[in-house]
Amino acid sequence: MENDAPTASKASKSEQTRSLILETAMRLFQERGYDKTTMRAIAAEAGVSVGNAYYYFASKEHLIQGFYDRVTQEHIAATRAAMHGRTDFPERLQAALTAWLDVAEPYHGFAVQFFRNAADPDSPLSPFSAESYPARQTVVDLYREVLAGSTMKLDTEMAEILPELLWLHQMGIVLFWVYDRTPNSTKTRDFVRRTTPMVARVMNLSRYKLIRPLVRDADKLVRDFIVPEAVEPAGHKASQSQR
Amino acid sequence: MENDAPTASKASKSEQTRSLILETAMRLFQERGYDKTTMRAIAAEAGVSVGNAYYYFASKEHLIQGFYDRVTQEHIAATRAAMHGRTDFPERLQAALTAWLDVAEPYHGFAVQFFRNAADPDSPLSPFSAESYPARQTVVDLYREVLAGSTMKLDTEMAEILPELLWLHQMGIVLFWVYDRTPNSTKTRDFVRRTTPMVARVMNLSRYKLIRPLVRDADKLVRDFIVPEAVEPAGHKASQSQR
């Protein structure tokens, strides 16, 4: 995750321990769910002490960041594969969203915990937090790609903020998914299938005279309130414990 | 919350204890925040035992339901007062949203904690849960009122689902508010001020031929996926303990 530069040629002892704990945690979360996996159990299973786990991860929640990063990486790869050769925008968008559902499905059980954090602005895990800005930007870029590779025509004004909006749209889908208890998230998949063409139609409409002023206002609104200007630079980095 | 019907003419001893605990909890939550208020502290301050608190409230979270109900009641009253005499839809909508912000402001500090828990579909406190269906419906009815009292014209099809959508819209605003750290939630208030007329414009547009099919699809989508048909009746009542 972090760069580790200084020494290490392949994988310092420290780095090994760290990922051993992370892997163990991820496995147990998947096997027993988040709540039923205790820090003691993770430590025991990994063959270290509880305190050691806390040396590498500031809290139990921070272990989830591992899940988040992993899902994001797989999501991007899967989306690129699924979009390959397609230029129809709705198809590409649907590919991206369906890919997310495929990748995240195994974690559905404890994804709830993830979303709990989303509602807490103080949590570094919140998708809106400064700490997760890089991860967020990665996904925004993915949607930029979804858009760029399509034949969809829209004015530059719109094109600029759209990736951000599509990311927000994905967050909405994820919220829907978290609440969805149907097997294999069938309901969410249907929702996506029916929602995607509508999104495309709204985007098309945005070129009509009638709607233009509304679009312009919406654009300005998003710029003023939603998209952060570069995010405050100042020190954080304090994501880990370091006494 | 529960009905208590059987005996009690004015306020059975039981009912007194119950509300004593609730009032104490609400006060401490406000004074110290949710996390820093311990169940032991609540019990001590109320002059009862911890176990007794758990006799009346299944969990610490359940105490928050009190906050939720109170805010809802005040919100409805404040909105009616603010809308009085106005028939312009955007004005009425803005009145409703601003009223919420006014009423909820004192609790901003621990509303975060509340929303954290609310994001959990398993929690009875979730705004989407079956348990909070009545409370939700109360607010949906409020928005029905906002709409009905306005001069805004829209076809019946639209008018039917719109209250639900406006409730959803309010949820979005609340999410925004939770993240807003400006004094007196100025940013959220600006957001509402600028957002409200746009909502009205979208609603107006919905009558144009060009957009009609889109609206029809959206309507169907909402009916199929969002608005629950009376909420499943069956078990899973098992969310809480009850000896």
Added chain:
DNA sequence: CACCCCACTTGAACGCGTTCAAAAGGAGGG
């Protein structure tokens, strides 16, 4: 009055996430 029943109350105990002072390595420097 004695008895029972049951709504109500108690507080010790449990399991959890988290903290922290202290120990153990281990890599240089003398």
Added chain:
DNA sequence: CCCTCCTTTTGAACGCGTTCAAGTGGGGTG
């Protein structure tokens, strides 16, 4: 070889939400 200074590791201990077996008390019944 020892001393020093970090990084890493340990596990007991703390405070919390929650549970539960054991009371307590008052009203109805015989």
